[in-house]
Amino acid sequence: MKDTRSIDPTSLQMLKVAREEGLETAWDRYLAQRPQCGFGELGLCCRNCNMGPCRIDPFGDGPQKGVCGATGDIVVARNLLRMIAAGAAAHSDHGRDVTETLRGVAAGEIKDYTIKDENKLKALALEFGISTEGKTVQEIAGKLAEAALEEFGTRKGYLQAIDRVPSKRKEIWGKLGIIPRGIDREVVEAMHRTHFGVDNDPANLILHGLRCSLSDGWGGSLLATELSDVLFGTPRPVRGRSNLGVLSKEAVNILVHGHEPILSEMLVEAAKDPGLISAARAKGAGGINLVGMCCTGNEILMRHGVPVAGNFLQQELAVITGALEAVVVDVQCIMPALGQLAACYHTKFISTSPKAKFPGAIHIPFNEHNALETAREIIRQAIENYPNRDKNRVFIPEETTEYVAGFSVEAILSALGGTLTPLVEAVKNNKIRGIAALVGCNNPKVTQDYNHVNMAKALIARDVLVIETGCAAIASAKAGLLLPEAAELAGAGLAEVCRALGVPPVLHMGSCVDISRILTVAAALARELGVDIADLPVAGAAPEWMSEKAVSIGAYVVASGIFTVLGTVLPVLGSNVVADLLTRQAKDLVGGYFAVETDPFKAAELIIAHIDAKRSALGI
Ligand code: BF8
Structure with missing residues (x-):
């Protein structure tokens, strides 16, 4: 019988070895957990106080309220907000560690790292309103690190990087009251609101979830990315091997x-x-x-x-x-x-x-x-x-695949000759139909890499440029999609652009915090076209996601105006109110919204339909 746990030949070989050696893996433990808790899957279990744990009966026969009177809608919304807060905290604490390192290097307390990208340091200093005139690199780095640390508990009322977004987006966030005010503050407030007896309005909880996630995407993750570039160098295209x-x-x-x-x-x-x-x-x-x-x-x-x-x-x-x-x-x-x-x-x-x-x-x-x-x-x-x-x-599978990675925003600009204009032109004249960001994890609920690889292939074949981070990008590396030669799998228009620029049709933009690079490109593209991010022929997807970080990512991508397709189900189906907010009402509120599609081919179709609708609305 065909082993459907992975499409990666090395994984399949190693799983055989595991069986022979009697060793268990995540796949075995996943099977042992099945059937998984139905209340948990639907988001209907609450452990937020010690009158519980409580669970709401999704079939309507058993209890419809927790001891405190919380309905399924409240329980689901609170649980989702806590997932977002945990994910935002993880990314943002990573950002804090990088910022503290920059501060220590600037102060001369940390000797083993240096500042590798002075140009980026200066550009970021200007963005944060720090004058570079007459200052040494160390002094600028010190000021920038202090300003970045301020972002975690800022009292100015908004995060600096939201100035990167078009004004229409800021207006949307302002009207909804979801402009992130400080990275730590939004996580703390999420925990406060979900404590017993505080916020019990599902929509209010979800709106704060969006604000909390924005403090990750435009705050903690963004600082992790930008200051890592300053310290360790901004990535440029580089070749290597995978698997x-x-x-x-x-x-x-x-x-x-x-x-x-x-x-x-x-x-x-x-x-x-x-x-x-x-x-x-x-x-x-x-x-x-x-x-x-x-x-x-x-x-x-x-x-x-x-x-x-x-x-x-x-x-x-x-x-x-x-x-x-x-x-x-x-x-x-x-x-x-x-x-x-x-x-x-x-x-x-x-x-x-x-x-x-x-x-x-x-x-x-x-x-x-x-x-x-x-x-x-x-x-x-x-x-x-x-x-x-x-x-x-020792048993080492033989398979390795070459990759070309390193597509930071700066590297993309340099491949394009210094401005985004050639990319915008390629989109306008339909050589590139649109852009899809494929991100996120593996999950034993999904055949490993199956969704990632098939969705990427289906999209590039239809002239959608795919940009990736995280474990999705590693799946593409292993499948050979990160090579310029993979242009032969792309549609004629995308292939022509890739060949002219010498780039792959799937661009590896980094780790999960580097989804902030994707936000930056989206914001810059919107500005170039004079529209909002939500108007772009752009979509996101997390085809095999599993972590709370991915939930925060999905939320900030949607809140930034981008339609996002999830390949595994969010634990929200216990509440029609919350599910409707995320998959329908969000569209009117923030422009972006979620869809769930576990089949990668159908998911690609959803993205293509979305891209085509955005193209017609733009008249291109
Ligand atoms: O932050 S993609 S499994 S490695 S959570 Fe984790 Fe998911 Fe991989 Fe990176 Ni992102």
């Missing part, structure tokens, strides 16, 4: 997994240390092979072309190759199962963040102040572990 075949039989393999480039950048640096390379050789290894996974993998593949071993559902499979000397993690999307799994091999599972400890992990605390030395220590431990590898248990 589990990037692991080496001969070298010390170190997998870096998680999110913040503060750790992964330093590991990239330390892995080049000639002393450590010699130490690896002295242990009989061919060298040091650092590879990435998930979004921290995206950060270093965008900036350095570091090989990426896979996306979310491959983290356990990488360990099962038996070829990993260390899995090094920081925060987010790290399965707690890794500790027990790593113990079945010689693999060291190393946690580094005080915020994220795991059973079975060795904790090596990493912070910006001891960055390089700690990165070296981690690599040393991996090298020491190399002789413990049991060569008889």
Whole structure:
């Protein structure tokens, strides 16, 4: 029988090995959970106070209210707001860590990082109203970091980057009262409103959810992206290799997994240390092979072309190759199962963040102040572990696929000759029908990568330029869609543009916080055309999403005016009121709205229909 858990041949091979070795993976645990809790799936379970837990009967036979009197609509709306708040908090705390690092570098307290993109530093300083005249780079960086830290608790009443959006969008947000006032403030208010006995109006709760998510997209995520570019360099197109075949039989393999480039950048640096390379050789290894996974993998593949071993559902499979000397993690999307799994091999599972400890992990605390030395220590431990590898248990799938990544806004502008005008012209003359942003995770509820790859292929074949981040982008890397040669899979118009510019039809724009790059491009395109973001022939999709961060992303993309198709269902179907708000009323309120479509081909059709409607409204 055909194994439908993944379309990735390396995943299928590793799942076979897992079965032979008697090892469980997320797919097995997902099956063991089925049938999953129906109340949870519908969003109808409330645990917000200790009169509960309460659940609302969706069939109308049992209780229709919680102990406090909350209806299903209230419970669903509160639960959704909490998901958004958690997602926004995760992205934004990442943004804070990058901002604190910039502040420390500027103050001379942090020595191991430098400022790699002075032009971007100066441009951002001007955007934040900081004069650069007569100031040193350090001074500008210090002022910018202070201004950025202010964004987390700002009292000026709005976030700086919302000035990037067209005025019509700001008016919409102003009228609805959802202009984000401060990154931390909106998350705190979300938790306050969902505490027992506070906000019990589903629409009011959802509107705050949009505001909270906007503080992520135009705040925390945006700072994470922009200040990472300042510190680590703004990505430019770069070639590399993807999938589990990037692991080496001969070298010390170190997998870096998680999110913040503060750790992964330093590991990239330390892995080049000639002393450590010699130490690896002295242990009989061919060298040091650092590879990435998930979004921290995206950060270093965008900036350095570091090989990426896979996306979310491959983290356990990488360990099962038996070829990993260390899995090094920081925060987010790290399965707690890794500790027990790593113990079945010689693999060291190393946690580094005080915020994220795991059973079975060795904790090596990493912070910006001891960055390089700690990165070296981690690599040393991996090298020491190399002789413990049991060569008889090593199985590395052969498949690797090349990718071209690194399409920051600056790189796209440079490919276009400095302005967005050629892109706008290509859209106007219908060579490019529209743009679709495909983002988000893997989820064992969906055949791994099936939705991502098929949706991307269906869209480019119909001349829709696809831009991607996160695990969606890694799926495309593995499927060969991030290569200029993939233009042959595109429609004639898109293929012509790709060939003229030498770019792939699917552009990798980075990690999940880098969806802020997509917002920036959308805002700039709208300004160029003199319209609102909601008027653009543009759509979003999260075909295999699973995390709360993805819910925050979906909400800020919709609130920014962009139609978004979800490939797995949001836990809101227990409330017609909330489902209607998100899928219908949102269109009138903010221009963007959600649809759910689990079939990638039908989802692509929804996007194409939306793009075509927007084109006709624009008269193009
Ligand atoms: O932030 S796409 S599984 S790795 S949440 Fe996680 Fe989802 Fe991957 Fe990156 Ni984004």
